[in-house]
Amino acid sequence: MGFFAILLLGSTTASEDDDQVSVYTIAGGDSGFPAPYSHYPRGGGYVYMSFIFDTLVWKNETGYVPALAESWEVEGDDTYVFKLRDGITWNDGVEFTADDVVFTVEYAKEHPYVWASTTMVERAEKVDDLTVKMFLIEPYAPFIDEVGGTLPILPKHVYEGVDDPESFQDEAALTGTGPYTLVDYDKVQETYRFVARDDYYGGSPRVRELRIVKVSPEMASAALAQGDVDAVSIPLDMIEPLEDQGFSMLTSSANGWAYKLMINHKKEPMSEKRFRQALAYAIDRERLVEIVGRGRGLVGNQGAVPPYNSWYNPDVEGYQHSPDKARELLDDMGYNGEAIVLLTKGGSVEYDRIAELIKEDLEEVGINVDLRSMDSKTVDTKVEDWDFDLAVSGHGGAIGDPNFLSKMNSGWQFNSDRYFEDLELNDLLSEQVTETDKDDRREIIDRIQVLYAEDVPAIVLFYTESAYAHDGQVNLYYTMDGVANGIPIPLNKLIFVGQDGR
Structure with missing residues (x-):
């Protein structure tokens, strides 16, 4: 699969359906190949990967929400039971089941994932095709935050034969259950292009195509003003000038930095x-x-x-x-x-x-x-x-x-x-x-x-205070306590799906 087409800058374009956004362009840059073991170990890398891969639990602006697991409960203080959604498929058409979850937990023990450790899990057990029980070695208070809401679930049928996941960077490595698929990645130009999945279990995404393009900090404000991008992180001294031009502003000191x-x-x-x-x-x-x-x-x-x-x-x-x-x-x-x-x-x-x-x-x-x-x-x-x-x-x-x-x-x-x-x-x-x-x-x-x-x-x-400026086509927000286990980037995938981004 060729992920090396050069993307042209392009801002939001209107759709025949006024409720949809055809293309949404975000100023970013290269954060590595967006598979779980190949993205760069920083916030942007995780966020881009999360467009393709889902976790058991997720968060929106106010708290935890179901993802691959429709519900979860704790038995005692060291056992977690996850009830999985029915009818989910991987983006290659294969059915998602409890086998994938059990496999991911064990695979992460052998191949540690930088954002989420599973070493506290004694074993993961398949109860039935839609139920997984995880037994911890001892109670672990941040388990939902650090594992349930951060560990991307892998397709067993793809990764079970992969011994070196860091080097696994072909089309199959991007087999996920998330709302988008990757159709272009250019490492040199530092661009990504993600296209919406109409069969996503959370609903057909409102933003039909996401583009990530490289914009230098010096040109960030100009790129937004010229319509080359729809959202961009900006220096604090550009807040008032861009507000005066009618752009929406998202500022926060609650970014953990x-x-x-x-x-x-x-x-x-x-x-x-x-x-x-x-x-x-x-x-x-x-x-x-x-x-x-x-x-x-x-x-x-x-x-x-x-x-x-x-x-x-x-x-x-x-x-x-x-x-x-x-x-x-x-x-x-x-x-x-x-x-x-x-x-x-x-x-x-x-x-x-x-x-x-x-x-x-x-x-x-x-x-x-x-x-x-x-x-x-x-x-x-x-x-x-x-x-x-x-x-x-x-x-x-x-x-x-x-x-x-x-x-x-x-x-x-x-x-x-x-x-x-x-x-x-x-x-x-x-x-x-x-x-x-x-x-x-x-x-x-x-x-x-x-x-x-x-x-x-x-x-x-x-x-510090951070600032994002955007054109208001979608309502960006900062996720409660950060995306996954603390990433202070206002690009939660639910925004683009449309569940919280209207």
């Missing part, structure tokens, strides 16, 4: 909690929002759960800007003024400005700062290797189920704090994932936030 000050808590004086607390008091995070975020965004919560997340605990130390408290802590610990190296990612106006403002704040309280600008990859490598003092960084993921706290604090990637000195904190991080009573789990999550704020393994500077 934050700028962060990474701290080498293994090295003196950063290993001293009082020093880290002094840093938190010294930095004026409201000024960062005003200057760097142009007044758009939210001051970071030092408890690490954003204030827009339903698990947010407001009763943690906020570290309101106080140079006097910072100086007092530094005096108490006997800080002697040794220079601290602050790394930032050169080439980014935002990172550079954040670093400059932090340097000013820290020097105001007597901390000598040696600011060094390096390329992004070098900074990330130095942080990963603990070859740094302080580093301006940032990452997403602080959205959805609070298990992101475990990944953020106890993971092993460069953007994790890797903070294990507080035994209570780490024990609670392990405990919360197995607590299925929501009230009891909330108590644990509340305590985790208090401990994290007290320990200051890193400093959450501020949460």
